[in-house]
Structure formats: structure tokens, C-alpha cells
Amino acid sequence: MMEPIQTDVDFQIIKPNPLVIVLSGPSGVGKDSILNLMKDKGLPFHFVITATTRPIRPGEVNGKDYFFITSDEFARMIEEDELLEYAIVYNDYKGIPKQQVRDALASGQDVVLRIDVQGAATIKKLIPDAILIFITTEDEDSMIHRLQHRKTETPEGLKLRIATARQELKKAEHFDYVVVNSDDDLEGAVSVISSIIISEHHRVTQRNVSL
Numbered sequence: 663m664m665e666p667i668q669t670d671v672d673f674q675i676i677k678p679n680p681l682v683i684v685l686s687g688p689s690g691v692g693k694d695s696i697l698n699l700m701k702d703k704g705l706p707f708h709f710v711i712t713a714t715t716r717p718i719r720p721g722e723v724n725g726k727d728y729f730f731i732t733s734d735e736f737a738r739m740i741e742e743d744e745l746l747e748y749a750i751v752y753n754d755y756k757g758i759p760k761q762q763v764r765d766a767l768a769s770g771q772d773v774v775l776r777i778d779v780q781g782a783a784t785i786k787k788l789i790p791d792a793i794l795i796f797i798t799t800e801d802e803d804s805m806i807h808r809l810q811h812r813k814t815e816t817p818e819g820l821k822l823r824i825a826t827a828r829q830e831l832k833k834a835e836h837f838d839y840v841v842v843n844s845d846d847d848l849e850g851a852v853s854v855i856s857s858i859i860i861s862e863h864h865r866v867t868q869r870n871v872s873l
Contacts (some may be wrong), residue, residue, distance in 0.1 A: 666753030678863040681772045682763070682789050682871050683707070685855070686782040687797035690809040692843040692851070694727070696797060699852050701811075707774045708766035713739065716754035719814060729759075746873070747777070747784040752822065756781070764873050772859065776836050781828040782837070791869035793862055795855060796837035800844055802828065 683692055699708060713729040715736050721796045724730045731739075739745050748757030758775060766773045775787060785792050799805040809815070809823055832842050839858050843851040862869065 673845070677770075679868045679870060680767050680770050681859065681862055681869060682767070682785070682792040683772060683774045683855075683859060684782050684785055684792055684794045685774060685776050685797060686779050686837070688779065688805060688830040690812070690827060691797045691799050692806045692808070692848065693776050694853060695795050695848055696851055696855065697774070699848055700774070700855070706771070708762070708769075708771040709774050710758055710762045710766075710776075712756055713745070713759055714756045715753060716752075716756075728815065736779060738818065746788065747781050748786070748809045749778065749781050751778050752819070752826075758785075760873070767871060767873070779833050783833075784835075789871055789873070791871050793839070793858070793869070794837040795839045795841055795858065796834045797841055797843055797851070798834065800842060804833065804845060805831075851856065 685696065687693055699707060701709070710727055711725065711727075713731055713736065715731060716728075718724060718730045719726075722728065722730075733755070736748075736757065739757065739759070740748060744760055745757040746760040747761055747840050749754060756778065758777065758781075763773050763775075775785065782794050786794060799808070805827060806824055809820060809827070815823060841851055841854050841858075
């Protein structure tokens, strides 16, 4: 009869570190829809609200979808170093309020950021252990169809978004994970993202996020 194998390794179960999860991808892939469904499901994350100078769209709520602020107020936030990252996106400024992220991490909450592709690269430099998830569609035609269906852009603005989105699709290789948000399976995309976060919390070597 074989003797049980002895080991000197002592695994200690500890509370997982809070994570910073970045949801990114081109326009038209459904980042907002994914984020809203995650919120509706009551998932235990702190969803950071982005500040932007762009005009509010029909159906959006200030303080819920974005903080819609003036260019002067955004400039003040830049001057006083209140933003974790910011960028010009289609001629409007968008930025992540730094204190939101710090407060959530200090309370032990995972933090979910919705950021454009260039902003995701900035976050990775600032927070190397951030988890970058690239959201995409089944194919380019599906993405273009969604952008056209939104009808929120001028013809010139739509062309710019499509051209930019095509270039951003090439950036997927710089992310940790890729999640396909199919036209008829939003639930599936959210389920995959949730599974990624659960798996990350079960890593033997925990990510260590700090600001």
C-alpha cells in the first residue's frame, strides 16, 4: 500500500485582493449594455462613473451613466490632478475620477472601469496588475451595423467612428482577455466576464492593485 505523499507546502487561505477590471473596445461593441446588465444583476462591484464633456444623449442620466460636466470643470479636474486618466475621444474629453477608484479599493471592492482603447493602455501603465478585457462583436460587419443603427452621429461622425473602430480592433492582442458580445447573447458576455473575475480571485498568486 502506498504511503501518502508528504509535503512541506502550507497553503493559507486569505481574502482575495480587490481587483481593477477594465472593460474596453471599439464603439458599437456594447460596452454600455454589458455594464448596465452587470449593474441590473447587482454584481458586487464598484462601477466607476466617467466624467465627460460630451452632450448628454436621450435616455442617459447625469451621475449614473456619466458625469456630464463643462470643459472648464474638466480643465479644473486636470489642473488639480483629480483624474486617473483622461483623453480626447471624438472631440470630447473623458476621464476617470481618481478618488472613486481609491475609495472603492480601500473598502475592499472590485472596481470596474469602462474606458476607450487608448485609455486602457494608460491604465495598464499606471496599474500593471489591472485586468484588461477587450469587448468585441462576432465580426466587423456586426459592429458597423450597430453603429449605424444607433443613429446618434452625423454621416461624418459615423465615418470617423467606423475608421477608428477598425484600428482599435487591432489592439486586442494587448489585452488580457477577449469577450465576444454577440447580437443575441448579452447574458452570455456578462457571464463570461463574471467568470473571468471569479477565476482571477482564485489565482494562487494574487494581483496586487495600488494607486
